[in-house]
Amino acid sequence: MKALEFKSKIKNNQILIPVRVQSELKTNMDIRVIVLFDDSENSDDLLFQDEITNQFLQGYAESDAIYDNY
Numbered sequence: 001m002k003a004l005e006f007k008s009k010i011k012n013n014q015i016l017i018p019v020r021v022q023s024e025l026k027t028n029m030d031i032r033v034i035v036l037f038d039d040s041e042n043s044d045d046l047l048f049q050d051e052i053t054n055q056f057l058q059g060y061a062e063s064d065a066i067y068d069n070y
Helices: 040-058 062-067
Strands: none
Touching: none
């Protein structure tokens, strides 16, 4: 199996393939696509979720441990 790597943008729900990579691909060729994207813009959501979890666990008492076995 051969791998090609490139950065691209999504435009009109399509992944744009750079010209330099197009020459490596053939029409009707079976390919496997893996999409990696930077999710750092969601870091505010993660911080919010962490804070909510911390606040929730502050209300956890040792006597609540009886409910942990399910």
